Amino acid sequence: MPHVPQIKIPATYMRGGTSKGVFFRLQDLPEAAQVPGEARDKLLLRVIGSPDPYAKQIDGMGGATSSTSKTVIVAKATRPGHDVDYLFGQVSIDKPFVDWSGNCGNLSAAIGPYAISNGFIPADRIPENGTVTVTIWQANIGKTIIAHVPVTNGQVQETGDFELDGVTFPAAEVQLEFMDPAAEEGEGGAGASNSMFPTGQLVDELEVPGVGTLKATMINAGIPTIFVNALDVGYKGSELQDDINGDPKALAMFELIRAHGAMRMGLIAHLEDAARRQHTPKVAFVAPPADYVASSGKRVAAQDIDLLVRALSMGKLHHAMMGTAAVAIGTAAAIPGTLVSLAAGGRAHEAVRFGHPSGTLRVGAQAEQDAQSGDWAVKKAVMSRSARVLMEGWVRVPGDTF
Structure with missing residues (x-):
């Protein structure tokens, strides 16, 4: 009986804040999925295990909740003054679509650590001990996020004593600055207006x-x-x-x-x-x-x-x-x-x-x-999260997925 073999794609499974998702470097995706469109969406749906009428995502990397049905694509920065482009895809659990209309603030905490560990930051900017400032272009909404990532012995520090309600174990603190956070039209179409209050009213x-x-x-x-x-x-x-x-x-x-x-x-x-x-x-x-x-x-x-x-x-x-x-x-x-x-x-x-x-x-x-x-x-909003690599290697999907 003819069958289609699986293909494997380099990926990292990370927790960021109170969410977790599958992270990809843009250049590691199959060529057809390196651009927005049906092929990319089909690939990410299959990676996560959607659409699943049982709403369990057993046959994929998703965890059957909005917090765990997430994908991230990181690329070399296309904007001056930035280190990386960050694109977030919220994968529907039971329906066949990926929503690109907004950012994930929790997974934003993982972008800086991921960028450092995956070669997006020049080695001469990574101290033996200290903090690396990573400037992120959030491509869904067209905004800048600045992450302050701790480094110990030349590597991203992931363990620590920072506690975050909703996450069981403590970890290292990652400080985030969301610059000019009023949403506007980006790649995913986050908003229809540049106004913070699109109706013109506070209430x-x-x-x-x-x-x-x-x-x-x-x-x-x-x-x-x-x-x-x-x-x-x-x-x-x-x-x-x-x-x-x-x-x-x-x-x-x-x-x-x-x-x-x-x-x-x-x-x-x-x-x-x-x-x-x-x-x-x-x-x-x-x-x-x-x-x-x-x-x-x-x-x-x-x-x-x-x-x-x-x-x-x-x-x-x-x-x-x-x-x-x-x-x-x-x-x-x-x-x-x-x-x-x-x-x-x-x-x-x-x-x-x-x-x-x-x-x-x-x-x-x-x-x-x-x-x-x-x-x-609003000039910026500031909060602290944490992030940690859970697994890294490859994800596998059937070769005819996309």
């Missing part, structure tokens, strides 16, 4: 048939995000994954909010387009600080946080917080009058610590308002 009245009219802050920063008040959608803001993900009606409600918000933000032209754009925008709900118990059993005290935030990714409540959504949270908290800043006490914050299902996270942002136009701009 809108968002009409969602079957749900009602909700107050919403719709912001392009880090990733397009729709914030609503927890109480307005029947929640406290302290919910864990099972409280949402086990409720089909709740998931359908949040998807309706996301779809209608996407239309108001100019990200899609028709409501049904939201189904083909699962990665962006995100939808999140916020509430003032309150005591709760995180998914690990850790007790989070209201006095230790500025607000509560829960966010959905790829149709499910995230187990912690997406890094790009954290940028949106930090940015919105820095601007008085947004639902995020109101939940955090009603003032502008240069940094906030928010509670999420796995614990807490701190993020800072520097916001400025133009005296004449009244428009807001």
Whole structure:
């Protein structure tokens, strides 16, 4: 019986922040997949194990959650002043598509270490002991990310004592600066407007048939995000994954909010387009600080946080917080009058610590308002993550995959 042999492709399996994915150097991909298009998408779908009607991704590298169904392509920089180009593909679990419409803030933490270890950074810039600054062009949204990566004995330091809620073991801290994070049109089409607030308002009245009219802050920063008040959608803001993900009606409600918000933000032209754009925008709900118990059993005290935030990714409540959504949270908290800043006490914050299902996270942002136009701009958002290589070698896929 004729059969097609498998091919093998050099790859690295890495954790970045609270996500993990399969990393490729652009030049290592088969020629047909070195350019955007059907061949590339088919290859990455097969690598991850999608589409899978069982939603388990058993026959691939994916982990059957939005946090683990991810791919990354790293290439030599095409932009002056940058070290590498970073392209992120969010792979649908049960449908045959790869969403290129946004960045993954968590995996952004792994790009600097990957670039150093894979020959993208000149040897004379890598100290025996110290820190390497890696300047990254995020190709999906057309933005710059600066990573500060620790180096020990001439190698990327991966172990350490930095703890990140949502990640079991401590590791080395990687500091990230998301420069000018208001989202704009990039390779993946992250946004329809260069404005941080595409509707022109800090808070809108968002009409969602079957749900009602909700107050919403719709912001392009880090990733397009729709914030609503927890109480307005029947929640406290302290919910864990099972409280949402086990409720089909709740998931359908949040998807309706996301779809209608996407239309108001100019990200899609028709409501049904939201189904083909699962990665962006995100939808999140916020509430003032309150005591709760995180998914690990850790007790989070209201006095230790500025607000509560829960966010959905790829149709499910995230187990912690997406890094790009954290940028949106930090940015919105820095601007008085947004639902995020109101939940955090009603003032502008240069940094906030928010509670999420796995614990807490701190993020800072520097916001400025133009005296004449009244428009807001954010110079950068800053947070710390960690990253670690889990496995490296080759992935294999059937030769007729693409």
